[in-house]
Amino acid sequence: MADTMGHSAAATRNTSMALGFCLLAIAPQIFEFIWSIGTIFGWGAGRGPATVVINHATALLAGAPGALIGAASGDSKKASSEVLLALIYSYPLFAVAILTLFVTIRSAQDYVGGVILMALALFALWASSDLQGMRGFSFGAGTAPRMFGALLVALSAGIALTGLLTDGPAMAHYAWRGPMFVMAAILFFALAIRPLGVVVTAFASFMIAATGSHETRWLEAAIVGACLTLGCAILFPYVLGLPMPMFPRFLQ
Amino acid sequence: MDIFANLAHGFAVALTPINLLMCLIGALVGTLVGVLPGIGTIATVAMLLPITFGLPPVGALIMLAGIYYGAQYGGSTTSILVNIPGEATSVVTAIDGHQMAKQGRAGPALAIAAIGSFFAGCVATVLIAVLGAPLTKLALAFGPAEYFSLMVLGLIFAVVLAKGSVLKAIAMIVFGLLLSMVGSDIETGASRMAFNIPELADGLGFATVAMGVFGFAEIIRNLDAGAEMNRDLVQQKITGLMPTRKDLKDSAPAILRGTALGSILGILPGGGAVIASFAAYTLEKKLAKDPKRFGRGAIEGVAAPESANNAAAQTSFIPLLTLGIPPNAVMALMVGAMTIHGIVPGPQVMQKQPDLVWGMIASMWIGNLMLIIINLPLVGIWVRLLRVPYRLMFPSIVIFCAIGIYSVNNAPVDVILAGVFGLVGYWLIKHDFEPAPLLLGMVLGPLMEENLRRALLISRGDWSVFLSRPLSAVLLAISAALLLLTVLPALRSKRDEVFTESEN
Numbered sequence: 001m002a003d004t005m006g007h008s009a010a011a012t013r014n015t016s017m018a019l020g021f022c023l024l025a026i027a028p029q030i031f032e033f034i035w036s037i038g039t040i041f042g043w044g045a046g047r048g049p050a051t052v053v054i055n056h057a058t059a060l061l062a063g064a065p066g067a068l069i070g071a072a073s074g075d076s077k078k079a080s081s082e083v084l085l086a087l088i089y090s091y092p093l094f095a096v097a098i099l100t101l102f103v104t105i106r107s108a109q110d111y112v113g114g115v116i117l118m119a120l121a122l123f124a125l126w127a128s129s130d131l132q133g134m135r136g137f138s139f140g141a142g143t144a145p146r147m148f149g150a151l152l153v154a155l156s157a158g159i160a161l162t163g164l165l166t167d168g169p170a171m172a173h174y175a176w177r178g179p180m181f182v183m184a185a186i187l188f189f190a191l192a193i194r195p196l197g198v199v200v201t202a203f204a205s206f207m208i209a210a211t212g213s214h215e216t217r218w219l220e221a222a223i224v225g226a227c228l229t230l231g232c233a234i235l236f237p238y239v240l241g242l243p244m245p246m247f248p249r250f251l252q
Numbered sequence: 253m254d255i256f257a258n259l260a261h262g263f264a265v266a267l268t269p270i271n272l273l274m275c276l277i278g279a280l281v282g283t284l285v286g287v288l289p290g291i292g293t294i295a296t297v298a299m300l301l302p303i304t305f306g307l308p309p310v311g312a313l314i315m316l317a318g319i320y321y322g323a324q325y326g327g328s329t330t331s332i333l334v335n336i337p338g339e340a341t342s343v344v345t346a347i348d349g350h351q352m353a354k355q356g357r358a359g360p361a362l363a364i365a366a367i368g369s370f371f372a373g374c375v376a377t378v379l380i381a382v383l384g385a386p387l388t389k390l391a392l393a394f395g396p397a398e399y400f401s402l403m404v405l406g407l408i409f410a411v412v413l414a415k416g417s418v419l420k421a422i423a424m425i426v427f428g429l430l431l432s433m434v435g436s437d438i439e440t441g442a443s444r445m446a447f448n449i450p451e452l453a454d455g456l457g458f459a460t461v462a463m464g465v466f467g468f469a470e471i472i473r474n475l476d477a478g479a480e481m482n483r484d485l486v487q488q489k490i491t492g493l494m495p496t497r498k499d500l501k502d503s504a505p506a507i508l509r510g511t512a513l514g515s516i517l518g519i520l521p522g523g524g525a526v527i528a529s530f531a532a533y534t535l536e537k538k539l540a541k542d543p544k545r546f547g548r549g550a551i552e553g554v555a556a557p558e559s560a561n562n563a564a565a566q567t568s569f570i571p572l573l574t575l576g577i578p579p580n581a582v583m584a585l586m587v588g589a590m591t592i593h594g595i596v597p598g599p600q601v602m603q604k605q606p607d608l609v610w611g612m613i614a615s616m617w618i619g620n621l622m623l624i625i626i627n628l629p630l631v632g633i634w635v636r637l638l639r640v641p642y643r644l645m646f647p648s649i650v651i652f653c654a655i656g657i658y659s660v661n662n663a664p665v666d667v668i669l670a671g672v673f674g675l676v677g678y679w680l681i682k683h684d685f686e687p688a689p690l691l692l693g694m695v696l697g698p699l700m701e702e703n704l705r706r707a708l709l710i711s712r713g714d715w716s717v718f719l720s721r722p723l724s725a726v727l728l729a730i731s732a733a734l735l736l737l738t739v740l741p742a743l744r745s746k747r748d749e750v751f752t753e754s755e756n
Contacts, residue, residue: 110417113683117423124430127445131437137713139705141442145433148426155423162419172682178475179678182468182650186671189654190664202651209647212475216643224644232655242302242659 017112018100024119025093028085029056059083060090081130088126093119096160107168114160121152181212197245198236203229255381262381262610266618271311275615278315279622282322286329287634289336291649293323294691295467297585298459299656301592309593310608314615316589320582321373321565321616324525325623328365328558329634332358341525341561344533348546348553360495361554364503366627367495368559372511373620376566379515380573380613384602387574391599394575396707397717401727403700406577408731409520410689412738421689424680428693429700431456438702451665458588458695460657460666462581464673465680465687467653471646472678495551503555506536510556514563519570520579525561532560566616572597573609577699581688584695 023030033056036049047055059082066083096115105111124145131142162168185208192201206225210216237244265271285296297316304312327339332349345365352361394402411421434445435455446452495503513535514528536556537546546553569586571579576598578584590597595605602609627634657670680687711717719725 109683113420113685116679116683117427117685120427121430124445127447128433131442131444132440138709139439141437141440141444144701144704145430145444148429148433152423152426152430155419155426158419159417159423162417169684173476174682175472175476179472179675182472182475182646183671183675185647185650186468186654186667186674189651189658190667190671193658193664193667198655202655205654206647206651209650210643213643213646215641221644221647225647228648228651232651236655236659242305243662244655244659 014100014103014105017105017108018097021093021097021100021115024116025090025097026056026060027119028089028123029060032056055080055082056086059086084129085126088129089119089122092122103164105163106166107163108171109163109169110166111160111163112171114156114158114163117156117159118153121149121156125149125153177214178212182209185209185212194245195249197247197249198233199229199246200248202232254385258606258610259381259614261606262612262614263618265310265607265611266314266614270308271314271611271615272618274307274311274315275318275619276622278318279322279619279626281315282319282324283326283329283623283626283634284637285319286323286326286339286342287637288640288645289330289334291645292466292470293320293339294462294581294585295470295649295653296323297582297589298462298467299653301459301585301589302656302659304589305592309590309595310611312589312593313586313608313612314619316586317569317612317616318619321562321619322623322626324558324562324565325366325369325627326634327561328369328554329362329627329631330638332361332365332554333635334638341529341565342558343526344529344557345554347533348548348550351547351549352551352554355549357549360499360551362631363495363628364499364551364555365558366624368503368507368510368555369562370620370624371507372514372559372563373566373623374617375511376515376518376563377613377617377620379567380570380616381610383519383570384574384609384613387570388599388602391575393723395721396703396710397721397724398727399577400700400703400707401718401724401731402575403577403696403703405727405731405734406571406579407689407693407696408734410692412734416684416686418735418738420685424685424687424689425693428690428695429697431461431690432694432697433701438698439705451663451669456669456694457660457666458584458691459660460670461673461694462585462691463653463657464670465677465691466581467649468671468674469677469681469687471649472674473681474642475646499551503551506552506555507559509535509539510559511563514560515567517560518564518567518579525564525568528564529557529561532556562620569612573601574599576601578692578695581691581695584691587695 029052033049033052036047036052039048059080093115096118100115128142128145128149131145132140133142133146134140185205188208189201189205192204196204203225206228207221210221210225233246236242237246266275281296281300282293285291285293297319300316300319304316307315323339324341327337327342328345328349331337331342331346332353335346335350337343337346349361349365352358407425410425411418432455434452436442436446436453437444443453510532513532514525517528517531518525533553533556536552537543540546540550540552568579568583571577572583572586576587576596578587578597587597590601595601595608653670654667657666658664660666677687680690707717708715717724718728
C-alpha cells in the first residue's frame with residue numbers, strides 16, 4: 001500500500017514538472033506578449049499584442065512543421081525568427097517535457113537544473129541564429145556563440161541524465177519572502193534613482209529590503225536606514241565626486 | 253641587481269602619503285569584510301570598483317589589492333571566535349581555531365593566524381618580485397595558440413578545484429563563456445544576443461554579474477537560511493595574545509608548508525586562496541604524527557591554512573601581472589579596475605608601468621605590516637562589530653551594492669541586471685551549481701575567443717595548430733591529463749574528502 005502511494009505521489013510530481021517545462025518552452029513567447037501589452041499604452045516600440053500572439057501561434061502550430069518539411073524537400077527559404085524560436089527552443093523543450101512523464105527521476109535537483117540550463121543554452125542558440133557563421137576559414141560573429149551554445153546543450157543534457165541515473169538530493173526549498181523584497185528594493189532603486197534622487201531612494205529601498213526579514217524591528221531599521229542614507233549622500237556625490245541627483249526632481 | 257633596484261623604486265612609490273593612505277584603507281576595509289560573515293571579497297571589490305574612478309591608478313590598485321589580502325586576515329578572526337567563517341578561505345580555520353578559543357586559547361590562535369599570514373605575505377611578496385620578470389619574458393614567447401591553450405588549462409584547473417560534480421563545473425564555465433559573448437562582436441561589430449537593447453550592446457558588465465551572483469544571491473540565500481545565524485561568540489575576554497614557545501615550535505613548520513603550498517596554488521590559474529587553505533589543512537593532517545588532535549584545537553590546523561590562504565591571495569597576482577590572465581574572480585575584477593584606468597594587463601605592463609607593478613608589490617609588504625597591527629591589538633573592535641545583527645546588515649549591503657552598480661555607468665538598467673543575476677545566482681545555489689567557474693568563464697571568454705580566432709586565422713583554419721606548436725601542445729596535454737585524473741574514481745573520492753573536511 002505504502003509503495004503504491006509513493007508511486008502515485010511521484011507520478012503527480014512528474015506531471016507538474018512536465019507542465020512546468022511546457023511553460024518554460026513557451027516562456028519567451030509569453031514574455032514578448034506581456035512586453036507587447038505596453039504598446040497599447042504607447043510605451044516602447046514594437047508589435048502589438050495581437051500580432052505577437054498570432055505570429056507565435058502560427059509559428060508554433062503550423063510554421064515550424066512547415067519549415068521542417070520544407071527543409072526536408074530541399075527548400076532553402078529563410079525561416080522567420082518566430083519559426084526559428086519554435087524550432088530551436090520550444091520543440092526540444094516540449095520533447096523533454098513529454099519525456100519527463102515517462103522516466104523516474106532520482107535526483108530532481110540535477111534533473112531540473114540540467115533541463116533549465118539546457119533551455120538557456122537553446123535560447124542562446126536561437127539568439128545567435130541570425131548571426132553570420134564561418135566565412136572560409138575565419139570565424140564569423142555567430143561561430144563562437146553557436147559552438148559554445150551547442151556544447152552547453154550537450155553538457156546540460158549530461159547533467160539531466162545524471163539526475164535520472166544516480167541518486168541525489170531532491171529539489172531544494174525556495175523561500176519567497178527574502179528574494180521578493182530584496183528584488184523589490186533593487187527594482188525600486190533602479191526606477192527611482194533618476195527621478196527621486198539618492199536621499200529618498202536609498203531610504204525607501206532600505207526599508208523595502210528590511211521587510212524581507214521577519215526579524216526586522218521597524219524603529220531600529222528606520223534609524224539605521226536614515227544614518228546609512230546620510231552616509232551615502234555624503235560619501236558618493238561629495239567625497240567620491242560621482243554625479244548623482246540628491247533630491248527629487250520636482251523639488252529643485 | 254635589478255630586483256633590488258625595482259623593489260627600492262616600488263617602496264619609493266608605495267611610501268608616498270597618498271598610497272600609504274590607500275593601503276591603510278584597503279587593509280581596513282578588507283579586514284572589515286573578512287570579519288563580517290555574509291559579505292564576500294568579490295562583492296566588495298565589485299562594489300568599490302566605481303569608487304576607484306576618482307583615484308590615481310596606482311592608489312586604486314593598491315587599495316583593491318589590500319582588500320583582497322586584508323580579508324584573508326579578517327576571516328580568521330571570525331572563524332576562531334565565532335565558529336562562522338568570515339570568508340570562504342577561513343572555513344577550515346574554524347575547525348581547530350574555534351576549539352582553541354573554547355579552551356581559552358583564543359589569543360594564541362589569533363596571534364598564530366596573524367603571524368602565519370604575515371610570514372606568508374612577506375614570502376609571497378618576494379616571490380612576486382623574483383618571478384615577475386622571467387615570467388614576463390616567457391609570456392613574450394606566447395602566440396595566440398599558446399594563450400588559448402593556457403586559458404583552457406586555467407579553466408580546467410578551475411573545474412578540478414571546484415567542489416561537487418565535474419560536469420556541472422564545466423557547464424558553468426561554458427555558461428560563463430556564453431554570457432561573455434553578449435554584446436558587440438570584437439571583430440565584426442555585429443550585435444550578438446543583445447535583442448536590440450541598447451544597454452546590452454556593450455556586453456554584460458562583469459562587475460554587474462559578479463555583484464548579482466555573489467552579492468545579492470548571497471544575501472537572499474542567507475535570508476532564507478534564517479537570518480539570525482547562531483553566533484556562539486566566545487564571550488570571555490581575550491587574554492594573553494602571545495603564543496607560548498611550544499606553540500611557536502609546533503606551528504613553525506606548518507607555517508612554512510602552508511606558505512609553500514599556498515604560493516604554488518596561488519600562481520596556478522584557476523586556483524586561489526580558498527583551495528589553498530583546504531589543501532594546506534589536509535596536508536597537515538596527513539603529515540601529523542597524531543592526526544586525532546586535529547579538530548580538537550591543534551595549532552597547526554590554524555597556522556597552515558591561514559598562511560596558505562594569504563600566500564595564495566598574493567601570488568595570484570603573478571599571472572595577472574605577467575600574462576594578463578586573471579586566475580580567479582577577484583583578479584578578474586582587478587582587470588576591470590586596470591581597464592577603467594586605461595591599463596591593459598599583460599606582459600607589457602611590467603615595462604610600461606613600473607610604478608604600478610612595483611608600487612603594488614611593495615605596498616603588499618607594507619599592507620601586511622599594517623594588517624598585523626590592525627588585527628592583533630585591535631581585535632576587540634572587530635569582535636564588537638560581530639554583534640551587529642544581520643537584519644540590519646543586509647539592507648545596508650543591498651543599498652550599498654545598488655548605489656555601487658549604478659555609479660559604474662550611471663545606468664539604472666545595470667542595477668536591474670544585477671538583480672536578475674542575483675536571482676540566477678540564488679537558483680544556481682539551489683541546484684548546487686558553483687558560481688565561481690561561471691565568473692571565470694565570463695572573464696576569460698573574450699580573451700579566449702579573440703585568441704582562438706586569431707590563432708585559426710594565422711593557421712588558415714587549421715585546427716592542428718594547437719597541437720603542432722610545442723608549448724601549446726604541452727599545455728593542452730596537461731589539461732587533458734588533469735581532466736582525466738579528476739574523472740577517475742579513485743582520485744574523485746580523495747577530492748571529495750578534501751571538501752567534506754569542513755563539514756564534519
